Amino acid sequence: MMKITTVLLALSASIASAVDPDLLGLESLTQDLIRVESVREIKNVQRTYAQLAQHGRWNEMADLFTENGILRWGRGNGDILSTSDASSVTGRPAIEAWLRQEAGDMDGVKPGSLHVFMSDMPVITLSDDGNTAKGRWTALRKLGNGNGATRIEGGIFENEYASGGGKWKISLLRYYPLYAGNYEKGWKNLGVNGSLPVIPYHYTLEQAGVTLLHTERANLSQQENSTLNRRSTPAKLSVDELEYRVAHLNEEDEVRNLVHGMGYYVDRRMWPDVISLFTSNGTITVQNNTSPAGPAGIQSVLSRMGPEGLSHGILNEHPIFGTVVNVSPDHKTAIARGLEIGLIGDANARIGQWQFCVFHHSLVKDLDTGTWKIQDLRYHRLLFADYAGGWGNGGILPASSLAPPPVLSPYYHSSPTENRRPAQWRPFFKRYPEWEEPEESTTSRLANVHRFLLRSSAYDESENTSGSYGFYIDDIRCSDFAKLHSDRGHKLSPGIGWYYTPDAISLSCASRYYRQNSTAYNPSMASLRSSVPFHWRLQPVILVSRDGRSATLRTRNLQTGTSRTQGGNGWMGGMYHDQLVLEGGKRKLWSITIDEFYWNSRNWTAGWANVAPVSSTTPPKRWLTNKPTNKRQSNDLPPDVSLRHPALLERETGFNGGPPPTVSWPGVQRMWWAYRNLVTGAIPSDNSYWGPPGCVPCRGAKPEWALTANGYQEPPSGPTAVTAKWLSGAEIEVTVRGGPEESAEGGWVQLVLDFAGEITKFGQEGPVGADGKVVLLVRGPGAFGTTIPIQVYYFGNENLKPGKGILGGST
Ligand SMILES: *[C@@H]1O[C@H](CO)[C@@H](O)[C@H](O)[C@H]1NC(C)=O
Ligand SMILES: *[C@@H]1O[C@H](CO)[C@@H](O)[C@H](O)[C@H]1NC(C)=O
Ligand SMILES: *[C@@H]1O[C@H](CO)[C@@H](O)[C@H](O)[C@H]1NC(C)=O
Ligand SMILES: *[C@@H]1O[C@H](CO)[C@@H](O)[C@H](O)[C@H]1NC(C)=O
Ligand SMILES: *[C@@H]1O[C@H](CO)[C@@H](O)[C@H](O)[C@H]1NC(C)=O
Ligand SMILES: *[C@@H]1O[C@H](CO)[C@@H](O)[C@H](O)[C@H]1NC(C)=O
Ligand SMILES: *[C@@H]1O[C@H](CO)[C@@H](O)[C@H](O)[C@H]1NC(C)=O
Ligand SMILES: *[C@@H]1O[C@H](CO)[C@@H](O)[C@H](O)[C@H]1NC(C)=O
Numbered sequence: 049m050m051k052i053t054t055v056l057l058a059l060s061a062s063i064a065s066a067v068d069p070d071l072l073g074l075e076s077l078t079q080d081l082i083r084v085e086s087v088r089e090i091k092n093v094q095r096t097y098a099q100l101a102q103h104g105r106w107n108e109m110a111d112l113f114t115e116n117g118i119l120r121w122g123r124g125n126g127d128i129l130s131t132s133d134a135s136s137v138t139g140r141p142a143i144e145a146w147l148r149q150e151a152g153d154m155d156g157v158k159p160g161s162l163h164v165f166m167s168d169m170p171v172i173t174l175s176d177d178g179n180t181a182k183g184r185w186t187a188l189r190k191l192g193n194g195n196g197a198t199r200i201e202g203g204i205f206e207n208e209y210a211s212g213g214g215k216w217k218i219s220l221l222r223y224y225p226l227y228a229g230n231y232e233k234g235w236k237n238l239g240v241n242g243s244l245p246v247i248p249y250h251y252t253l254e255q256a257g258v259t260l261l262h263t264e265r266a267n268l269s270q271q272e273n274s275t276l277n278r279r280s281t282p283a284k285l286s287v288d289e290l291e292y293r294v295a296h297l298n299e300e301d302e303v304r305n306l307v308h309g310m311g312y313y314v315d316r317r318m319w320p321d322v323i324s325l326f327t328s329n330g331t332i333t334v335q336n337n338t339s340p341a342g343p344a345g346i347q348s349v350l351s352r353m354g355p356e357g358l359s360h361g362i363l364n365e366h367p368i369f370g371t372v373v374n375v376s377p378d379h380k381t382a383i384a385r386g387l388e389i390g391l392i393g394d395a396n397a398r399i400g401q402w403q404f405c406v407f408h409h410s411l412v413k414d415l416d417t418g419t420w421k422i423q424d425l426r427y428h429r430l431l432f433a434d435y436a437g438g439w440g441n442g443g444i445l446p447a448s449s450l451a452p453p454p455v456l457s458p459y460y461h462s463s464p465t466e467n468r469r470p471a472q473w474r475p476f477f478k479r480y481p482e483w484e485e486p487e488e489s490t491t492s493r494l495a496n497v498h499r500f501l502l503r504s505s506a507y508d509e510s511e512n513t514s515g516s517y518g519f520y521i522d523d524i525r526c527s528d529f530a531k532l533h534s535d536r537g538h539k540l541s542p543g544i545g546w547y548y549t550p551d552a553i554s555l556s557c558a559s560r561y562y563r564q565n566s567t568a569y570n571p572s573m574a575s576l577r578s579s580v581p582f583h584w585r586l587q588p589v590i591l592v593s594r595d596g597r598s599a600t601l602r603t604r605n606l607q608t609g610t611s612r613t614q615g616g617n618g619w620m621g622g623m624y625h626d627q628l629v630l631e632g633g634k635r636k637l638w639s640i641t642i643d644e645f646y647w648n649s650r651n652w653t654a655g656w657a658n659v660a661p662v663s664s665t666t667p668p669k670r671w672l673t674n675k676p677t678n679k680r681q682s683n684d685l686p687p688d689v690s691l692r693h694p695a696l697l698e699r700e701t702g703f704n705g706g707p708p709p710t711v712s713w714p715g716v717q718r719m720w721w722a723y724r725n726l727v728t729g730a731i732p733s734d735n736s737y738w739g740p741p742g743c744v745p746c747r748g749a750k751p752e753w754a755l756t757a758n759g760y761q762e763p764p765s766g767p768t769a770v771t772a773k774w775l776s777g778a779e780i781e782v783t784v785r786g787g788p789e790e791s792a793e794g795g796w797v798q799l800v801l802d803f804a805g806e807i808t809k810f811g812q813e814g815p816v817g818a819d820g821k822v823v824l825l826v827r828g829p830g831a832f833g834t835t836i837p838i839q840v841y842y843f844g845n846e847n848l849k850p851g852k853g854i855l856g857g858s859t
Contacts, residue, residue: 058233069567072263072494077501078285079178080261081293086503086606087172087260089216090181090209090298095370097218098165098187099385102406102430104155110144114210114217119143121150121223153193160194160442162431164404166369166387167205168586172508173251174260178441180219181209182250184519186584187223190439191406192431198231198440202582202610204247218722226580227610229436234652236613237578242612244577246523253528257513257634260505263498265633287490290497297504298383299375301590302420304507307384308587309726310422312602316719318733319356323347326422327412327729333426335449361395361714363647363656365621367606368407368587382411382420388427390621393435393657395714395814400435400657401444419727419767433608435655437709455853464830502630507636510599510628517637518585526557532637534629536746536758538688538714539640543705545687546641546745548753556685579611585624586612591723591742593761594846596640600742601626605644618649619656625722627742629760637756639743643703643720647713657716688750695748699738724766724787732788740765740789740847761846763788768851772840780855781823782840784816786848795845799855801823801836 075489093112099107113119122134137146148155156163167187174181188202210221224247229235237244253270259265278546285293306325313321329341332349333614339345371386390403410424429449433439513532520529530553533539538548547556584606591600622644629638649656690694691706700706702717711717721732722739740762741747746754755762770786780799784792798813813828844850 071151072282072491072498074287074290074494075492075714076263076291077497078283080498080505080524081265081285081290081501082283083174083178083260083262083296084192084501084508085293086178086181086216087213087508088173088182088297090172090174091170093209093216094167094170094183094185094205094207095372095386097221098167098370099372101151101189101385102156102387103254104148104151104157104163106144106147106151109147110140112218113140113143113221114212114219115140117143117217117219117221119146119221121146122225135142151191153195154191154197154199156430158194159447160192160431160441162190162194162404162443162581164190164387164389164430164616166190166389166584167520168369169515169584171251171512171519173255179211181216183207183248184515185584186518186522192231192438192440192442194440196440198438199228200230200235201228202226206247206250214691229614231440235610236614236616237507237612238612242578244610245579246577249519251516255533256516256528256532257509257636259509259630259633259635261502264502264505264630277768287493287497291493294500294504295379296375298500299379299413299420300373301504301507301592303373303375303382304371305589305591306411306420306422306726307386307409308368308374309589309723310425311366311587312589312604312719312721314353314366315364317350317354317357317362317364319350321345322350322724324725324730327414330422331424333424335427335429338424348627350536358716360716361393361397361657362716363391363393363395363400363713365391366403367391367584367604367646371587375466380413380415381423382413384409384411390432391621393655395657395659396659400523400655402431402433402435402439404430404432404439406430415442416852416854417767418850421727422730427847435657462833464692484518499594499596503592506592506596506599506628506630506635507590509630510592511588512603513628513635513637514588514601514603514624514626516587517640518583522580522582524557524561524581526561527554530554530557533640534631534636534638536753537636537638537640538743538750538753539637540642540691540744541684541687542642542644542703543691544684545690545693545705546750547685548688548750552685552688556687559578559685579609581609589723589726591765592700593755593763594659594844594849595761596761597630598755598763599628600739600765602629602722602808605642607645615652618651618654620645620648622646623719625738625742625744627755627763629755638760639746639753639776641744643717645704645713646717646719656713687747693745693749695743699744699747722765726766729769729785729787737788740787763850764847768792768842768844768848770842770851770853772853772855774791774855775823778826779823780811780826780838780840781821782816782822782853784842784848784851785820790847791818792820792842792845792848793818795848795850797822797824798841798843799826800839800841802839803836816842 072363097109101507112811118138120134120136139144151163152164169181169186172181172183185205187205192200203223203225206222209216210219220305225238226244227235227237305818310325323343323346326346331341332339332346339349366388369387372386373384385408388405388407393400405427408426411420412423414421430440432445433443493702517529517532530550533550533553539553540546543557545551566708586604586606603624606847607620609617611617622642625641627639628635636658647656650659691700697707702711704710720736720738722742724731741754743754765787775781778856780798786792793816795816797816799800799810800807801810812824814822814824817820837856840853840855842851
């Protein structure tokens, strides 16, 4: 095989020098790789647990436990927070029996029954030796027996995991129930006298956000660092194996983003955008009925959900929970499975519907462009129900369309294991062609491995910090969630504006929620609360910078709450647009913007389709402890940037507190995107695009808050489009395009021919100019018998990802 020359070593060299070269040995990179793989496997184990529960597969659920695994359900057993008796069972047979008995006839198997298991927002803390872990999850189950009986149960998991024999298992599943009820009346607090305690956290603020990678921990303070130990039994993988396994993680990130990103288009019925994510012969399969292949067939299925776009009073919300991604060993196909819940409504007609589906999507890598695409969206319906009637009686779909239970592929763990690397696998064919560099030393290959590993650990670390933030804000721990921010970070306080620095963030929270001039966490306010607001930060789309040190995060805010009264708590939906950075060995929040609320329920009983229009002056209802809502704003600190800043007029119009007129559900508020279409690279069709900079106030109001003004890279906002055309028999013009304000300049372009796996460099190579183009001279194209397509690689720059295009044979 011929090797390819590139001159793009400068960027990776500068990254390499930032990290102690001793840390970039095979041994420490192997350890760090295994740490990232471990965190993913732990999440997959927990997600698989929830997925199995939906089909009553108790035996397989019990198999997810260690041999002496323990399941504790409820409080009690001398626990100081005891409000109910705990069940505690040990060992797989006992756990299986307990699970079966606890579900009763609400097992998801009996016709008409339902056992929906929502669980997400993981905060996983891996021990320093990498052999055990703890994880906090938020959870909610919706159950029914098909004969009218229903249960709703919500709470928090604080679990423990152990690795043995190359597999992660649950060693302790510990569930703390917080609220419960039934469909008819809704839920209420479970605590003593209707008050709820704070569920103990397995992590401290000092630990929050600590990077997974030992290679990145050198900058932690002495104190934080002192307890960190290396894995006791180090293994060493080869450079080839490291490259392969890191690429595997990177591919998984792309697939997860695509599936999650697709969901947001579905919510808004952006049908052309949904279709653009498919292959040209893609399909949608519902209950084994596969649509005709191609855009028209996909459109026909989508049209059944309704016309393109949302009009007044239409809700088409489809939050996605617990996605597990499995990329094939050759990195050409992938499966993504999880739970999708439809919150459907027409407020004009006052009708709402629940839709519970498991999905099992197939994706393929488009080898011409290097991007993942959807091949088949596959849904299995668990149950559909009218909001008014509920899910207790088996729902509204004919029983014949629900049985037999879904045939899902085996539940597997996705962590790569030894010897999976296909012999012919080479990094060059993957997304990141800059990997293969001919005279490149082991040192520079390892520096690349480190950089690509950092991109995937950035994904998990961002999800993790996002979850930590979610749990702290649920408990209204102002000072703690403020300190998850960078010293130069900022956060939007909905309805008001952005506050800069953790101190201001904390003070603004305390003055809003506790009406006090103090940044301290106030346990007396939070330890026994009459209500808790739950922020489900779900369905992340995480775009990571070239160097892995910064990330842009979109995540849903699916909000509900609990209180002393049944039926008082409904649902609300909003969106977070965040950025995170690696700072001093911790993944910290850089920027938080919250767009809320797009829709809401009046209360549980009335649902989202029975909401009367509100006047634009009425402040939104919030679940606050003992707080009158009407005086809230008078206590707020003046923000550093107001929602009404002139530069943000267009961005914030319609949101509560932004420039009027406020758009309140059942009105339909504009939805914003910080990234481009993840397949085509196009900006959203209605121009609701804000980024880069992905930080909302940075455009116009506070350019000095932007990542790039602070020594960080701005993550690319989408794929890089590479096209090429013949100018003459001897010249090819290549055009490279990112998003607005994302210049391709300086990135290197190279042409290659692929003779059945034998790679040959072709013609000149060179850097893209300021106009996004480069003309390359091709010497003697005839010699190559140019019926073979020419592959055009763009190696990326600080703004843009690498990209790939194809040019047909010569003129
Ligand atoms: C619950 O309420 C009763 C009656 O008001 C009171 O005596 C008791 O102390 C309360 N318990 C707790 C744990 O607050
Ligand atoms: C997640 O956060 C916890 C606590 O905030 C921290 O201990 C842990 O190292 C983080 N783990 C990952 C995967 O980032
Ligand atoms: C550690 O800090 C130094 C100096 O602040 C910085 O140059 C370097 O990039 C940091 N390294 C890491 C791994 O964060
Ligand atoms: C933190 O620990 C690493 C090794 O795990 C070491 O290289 C580094 O110097 C330590 N940093 C500090 C500030 O102690
Ligand atoms: C879709 O097209 C690809 C490429 O032509 C082909 O390999 C694949 O079998 C087709 N898949 C389906 C489901 O038709
Ligand atoms: C769906 O197809 C599979 C085989 O592809 C079959 O085993 C299963 O019974 C079918 N399910 C339904 C609901 O028809
Ligand atoms: C809070 O109190 C301190 C000390 O009394 C005072 O200096 C500070 O200005 C106050 N902050 C606000 C926002 O009122
Ligand atoms: C829910 O809202 C409806 C309509 O405003 C009202 O009639 C009902 O009493 C409310 N239910 C609860 C439990 O608050």
